[in-house]
Amino acid sequence: MFIPEILTNFNVYNNLDMNRLIGLGEEVGLPTMEQKTTTVTGAGMLGEFEDPVIGQFKSMETELAFRTLYVDMFSLMRINAPLSLTLRGSMQNMDSESG
DSSP: OEEEEEEEEEEEEEGGGTSEEEEEEEEEEOOOOOEEEEEEOOTTOSSOEEEEEEEEEOOOOOEEEEEEEOGGGGGGGOTTSOOOEEEEEEEEEEETTTO
């Protein structure tokens, strides 16, 4: 049985440019997900409260640290086009039978 241990590096692909390899990554800073809220007030209420809006989130940011860059990496700087990335990692496993 193989036990997954470490995610070692990964390839970063741009989905919009036909899955083109744009670099080799070392680490990814995952975004924090915060729900949008709305303030609820009304007649007969003593004050107000924040109610989350289901299915809607605030803006999110992520950080990618690249180890190796390709020319296509600069396609990420286009501000007038949407961005869709795929990260494919290499998993280091341990064989529990042989150690």
